[in-house]
Amino acid sequence: MKAPCQPSDAAMHDPRYLLAQAIAVHAGAMALEMFRRRAQLVIESKGPQDMVSAADRNVEQYVKERVRAMFPGDGFFGEEGGADVGDAEYIWVVDPIDGTACFVNGMYAWCISIAVLYRGQVVVGVVYDPNANELFHARLGGGAFCGPEPMRVHPGPTLKDGVLGVGTSFRVGVDDFIPFLDAVLRDGGMFIRNGSGALMIAYVAAGRLIGYFEPHMNAWDALAGYLLVSEAGGRVSDFLAGNGLLHGNVVVVGNQAVWGQIATHAGLALETT
Numbered sequence: 001m002k003a004p005c006q007p008s009d010a011a012m013h014d015p016r017y018l019l020a021q022a023i024a025v026h027a028g029a030m031a032l033e034m035f036r037r038r039a040q041l042v043i044e045s046k047g048p049q050d051m052v053s054a055a056d057r058n059v060e061q062y063v064k065e066r067v068r069a070m071f072p073g074d075g076f077f078g079e080e081g082g083a084d085v086g087d088a089e090y091i092w093v094v095d096p097i098d099g100t101a102c103f104v105n106g107m108y109a110w111c112i113s114i115a116v117l118y119r120g121q122v123v124v125g126v127v128y129d130p131n132a133n134e135l136f137h138a139r140l141g142g143g144a145f146c147g148p149e150p151m152r153v154h155p156g157p158t159l160k161d162g163v164l165g166v167g168t169s170f171r172v173g174v175d176d177f178i179p180f181l182d183a184v185l186r187d188g189g190m191f192i193r194n195g196s197g198a199l200m201i202a203y204v205a206a207g208r209l210i211g212y213f214e215p216h217m218n219a220w221d222a223l224a225g226y227l228l229v230s231e232a233g234g235r236v237s238d239f240l241a242g243n244g245l246l247h248g249n250v251v252v253v254g255n256q257a258v259w260g261q262i263a264t265h266a267g268l269a270l271e272t273t
């Protein structure tokens, strides 16, 4: 069993950290161009309320080609193309467009999400919002930033003190989600859903949202944001437990004070990473 990476030697991941940021910004510009011409895109359905277009596929292909050109031995796991990882030590986990429902309907809450794992541990997380030109980025042990500015999670001690992000999908049942909203409202909390879970988790890192809950997300949606939140001083559930990389997992992230309240309302007893 190889030892996990400690923050002290995590600077070895800097070449991939820099590449992930550069790729995200260029991929974002590509996606923005297609967003402005979205009337020409053919939208296909992958399932209930789950869409895809050439924009998603083209952006993912671009990201994969850039990664392979620089680091040919790295594994790649994208939402649209699936897993191509072999026994690689580094794996890039990519959602080319998170918030596709917003993208195809002309709303602005969508982003590019890139995480890099080293020996099963997330060491780089990048989320880029081309509409706002905001680049959220973190490297294990190096802190979390929005552009050049360090990020810290929301300071509020209870759910009453901030706004909670939420999301759901038809990968889970209605009853996996509605009781949570009921509990949050009865506790004096308030929620928001913008349609891009990856972006909302980045907002938790930025202190804009006090936390985020979703009963199931996939690794490409969540992993970049998880590193952003933990590097911004927040608390996160153990997403990779139970083969979360391949199957996804429940998402509970927040500041240190409210994390337990969110987990309780979700009816969960969770370990943290």
Ligand code: IPD
Pocket: 050, 051, 095, 097, 098, 099, 100, 101, 167, 168, 169, 194, 195, 196, 197, 198, 214, 216, 217, 218, 221
């Ligand atoms: C979805 C969005 C949404 C979240 C879903 C995701 P997609 O990703 O992040 O906010 O609630 O769980 O599947 O389909 O837009 O890439």
Ligand code: CA
Pocket: 095, 097, 098, 099, 220, 221
């Ligand atoms: Ca997604």
Ligand code: CA
Pocket: 056, 079, 095, 096, 097, 098, 099, 100
């Ligand atoms: Ca997507």
